[in-house]
Structures are given as structure tokens and as C-alpha cells.
Amino acid sequence: MKIKDFGVEMWMNQYETSCRYNLAETCVASLTVQELLEMTGDPQGVQDQILKMRLTYGDIEGSDRLRNAIASLYRTAKKENIAITHGAIGANAILMLTLVEPGDHVISVLPTYQQLYSIPESIGAKVDILRLRPENGYLPDLQELRKLAEGGVKLICINNPNNPTGAVMDEAYLRQIVDIAREHDAWLLCDEVYRGLVHEGEPFTASVFDLYPKAVSTGSLSKTYSLAGLRMGWVAAPVELVEKIAHQRDYHIISCGMINDLLAALALENRDKIVERNLGILRHNKEFLTKWVENEPHITWMIPQGGTTALLCYDMDLPSEEFCRRLQEETGVMLLPGAVMEMEHTLRIGYGNTPEIIEAGLVEMGKWLRQFD
Secondary structure, X not given: OOOOOOXXXXXXXXXXXXXXXXXXXXXXXXXXHHHHHHHOOOHHHHHHHHHOOOOOOOOOOOOHHHHHHHHOOOOOOOHHHEEEEXXXXXXXXXXXXXXXXXXXXXXXXXXXXXXXXXXXXXXXXXXXXXXXXXXXOOOOOHHHHHHHHOOXXXXXXXXXXXXXXXXXXXXXXXHHHHHXXXXXXXXXXXXXXXXXXXXXXXXXXXXXXXXXXXXXXXXXXOOOOOOHHHOOEXXXXXXXXXXXXXXXXXXXXXXXXXXXXXXXHHHHHOHHHHHHHXXXXXXXXXXXXXXXXXXXXXXXXXXXXXXXXXXXXXXXOOOHHHHHHHHHHHHXXXXXXXXXXXXXXXXXXXXXXXXXXXXXXXXXXXXXXXXXX
């Protein structure tokens, strides 16, 4: 199978381990196991439970406890609507392999996580790109979506909150996209890995799963819950689709690990504490970042409303990959070049790392940018 190189992941793999200030990180500062166990109120009891575990495969499709905890993130889901995967990256991939066939018509927004358009393209689908533009607040242009869907569409792919722009679609906006999908009896996939990180008001956006019978939500413990190392994700979908995913899943996943399953369930059962912690980090860092952008003549942006990332635009005549290489070589500051997201002359910044890293990194970047004044 031929598939495009995964630009974001290749860049992260190459540069992430050699930076001093990681401003490309998309997770909120990761929790330690100790911090998670303390949130449960019974750290010793959980530790004893883990130490006594016999490390078999465990529950192949995920424990009832975990699937019920995930289902509680939705208004209408039950455990039967949940398929457990290796991260949201596994959820998106297995969903595509279950739904998409050669010749199908797929529409995906861009920028977004590259899986949503490159995997169906590699399968042989006809993929149309719906570009998100700053003049629309980086929200999908509904008229353009209707036009792309003319003649029929099998799957529409969106991302909410959006990676990398931080744009957020509220329930009313999502319902308009649902109406377009319903008109064509299309499946609607929303990568909701940043759901729970809306910065003001209710942190959880509405999920498409609760709005439409043919809607699918994917998520994970990585971003909102600061537990990327667990590699736990899920698909929330109609029961009949979850059953089909289970048949595809047999070729890719046995179980996701007993310890991972337990820690993931504990995290979701204590999600209010984790979300409160993480929103505090994000709000603090975003305030610092906003002031930094306001005082930086070479950088413009649209203030993100959710998630952990923002898209920065710059005015220098410098390709984004060269920009990021030079910046990291000369200062130790890591950003993600827009070119790997097909958004040249932009940069993705992640502001969920510890405040010390975010603030020190931005100060160093500001000094570096003075050479272009």
C-alpha cells in the first residue's frame, strides 16, 4: 500500500528528543503515575491491586469498567457503543479501514490530523479537501461543504476542537454539518481528541455521536487527560459499526493491556480533577502567549478557543521548515512547521507544556526573531 509520509509525526520523531524547549508538544503536561493514583483517594489500594495482577491479555475488547467510563463522556452512549484502541491514532485508522473502500467519496477538513485524509486516499477513495480559512475563524465553510458533497459522499471528516488552530464548533454549528451529512446519508467522523479542553465556559463540546445516528467520535487519554503514555483510545459509534470494527480490530489489536485499562478507567472516573488541572495550565500559558504575540511584530494569529495548539502566521520570506530548523539549532526551541500540515508560512505551537518551558521558550524565540526586524 502506498501512503503519503506522515509529515507531523516524522518531524516530531526527528526533532523532539533534541530540543530544549518543546513548544511543539500537543499534550498538557503529562501526569505521573503517582499524581494519578493520588487523585483516586486510595493510592496504596490501587498500587496493591496492580502488584497482584496476573499479566494475561485481560479483557480483549476492554473492561466493562473502562467502556462504561468512556460511555459516560457522551449523552447517549452505552458500553456497547465503545471500541477500545491504541490511542486516537489507532481509533482513526481502524475506523477508516472499516468504513472506507476504493472509489468511495470522502471529504476532510484541512488543516487537521493527516490520518483523516491520507488513509482514505491510500485505500483508493476520492478525497476532497475542505480548507479552513482565517476569514471563517478556521471553521468549515458550510456552503463549500455542501458543494463538495453534491453527487454523494460516503464519509465527512472533521476535528473539534481543531488541531492546529484551536477553533471550536459549538453544537449549533455541528448540527449544520450533521444536516449536510444526513442529506447524503453519509457517515460523519469527528476526531474529538481535544474534547474537554474548551478554555471558557463548559469545557466539553457537544459530541457528534449524540447528534446523528451515523456519527462517529474518536478520542483518547493523551491530550485532555495528560496520559499519552497509556496509549489508550476509543471509537464511539453505533453498535452495528462497533461490531464491524471488532472484526477489523482482530487483525490489529488483541488487548490494550491490563494496567493501562485500569489506569485509564481511574483517570476517567476522576476526570473533573484532571480537566480542572489542565485548563488551569492552558489558561495560564495562553495568557502569556497572547501577550507575547501582541508584542511580536512578525507574528499574527487567531486566538484559540480550545485544545492545546495554535497556528502562528509569520511575515518573513522563509520556508517554515527552514524557520523551525534554524530556530531549534540556534535556540533549542522546537515548533512544528506548517509545511508538514500543508499550511506553508505558518507554525504550530503547543502551549500545554509546563509554564516554565513555555515562558522560557517564547522569550528565547523572541530574541531570535529580532534578527528579522
